[in-house]
Structure formats: structure tokens, C-alpha cells
Amino acid sequence: MEQSVTVDIEAAPPRVWAVLTDVEAWPEWTSTVTSVRRLDAGPLRVGSRARVAQPRIPETEYVVTELIPDSSFTWVASGPGVCTTARHEIEPLSETTSRVRLSVSQSGWLGTVMGRFYRGLTDRYLANEARGLKGRAEQA
Numbered sequence: 001m002e003q004s005v006t007v008d009i010e011a012a013p014p015r016v017w018a019v020l021t022d023v024e025a026w027p028e029w030t031s032t033v034t035s036v037r038r039l040d041a042g043p044l045r046v047g048s049r050a051r052v053a054q055p056r057i058p059e060t061e062y063v064v065t066e067l068i069p070d071s072s073f074t075w076v077a078s079g080p081g082v083c084t085t086a087r088h089e090i091e092p093l094s095e096t097t098s099r100v101r102l103s104v105s106q107s108g109w110l111g112t113v114m115g116r117f118y119r120g121l122t123d124r125y126l127a128n129e130a131r132g133l134k135g136r137a138e139q140a
Helices: 013-021 023-029 109-117 119-138
Strands: 002-009 035-038 049-054 057-068 072-079 082-092 098-107
Touching (some): 002 119
16 A cells, blocks of 8 residues: 655755754654654665654654655665655756655555554645645745
């Protein structure tokens, strides 16, 4: 089960990428993330790990599994019976405008149940994160 949201942002793709990949700053621009703690140093890359705390969701460790610089990254959290995959994709619309797609999917026997249970919450969180990202990236 995958859920997603798309938002157009009046900011150049490199600006959006900088905001999106500064994961420890996410709590500054979205209320759906209370803390992000990187478990390694340096720029976000395949293999980077982070502990993410969100309201109403257990703290989770994500590992970056795919990353295309200035374009997209995917991170995955796994637990007994569940795998959560979160994708963050930037599409350049022009030199000064970007389209971002944020998506979350749940798989595994428990993931299917969790995906249905948290469906409304996930939709609200994705919408809030898209609005927050747009606001932060469009700041001068």
C-alpha cells in the first residue's frame, strides 16, 4: 500500500534538495517530525542511518537505500513483519520551480495492517510535510 502527495515549489531544485536532505532540520519546518538524529556524519548517502521520532508513531531507524544527487532519496525502516519505504523525489519544472513527490509504502504481513490502520494519519502527515517543505524551500 503506497500513499503519496505531490507539491509544486517556487524554488530551484538544488535549493529544495538542500532542505530535503538536511534531515536533522525537518522538525523546524514540519510538526509531523519531532526529532531526527543522524547516526553517521557527512552528507546523506546510501547507507546513511537516522532515528526519526514522530507523534503517534514509534521512533524508527531509517537507512538510505537509494540516492540520486539533487533528485531523490529513498530510506527504509524494517521491523518484525513490516517494512516502511519513504521516497522523496524532486522533478525540475524550470530553473526556479520544482515538483516534489513524497511517498510512503508499507509492506510485509504486519505492514499491510499498519498501512490500513495509519492511512488517515499518513495522508495528513504527508500533506503537512509537503506544505512545510514548500514553505522552507521558498524562504529567501
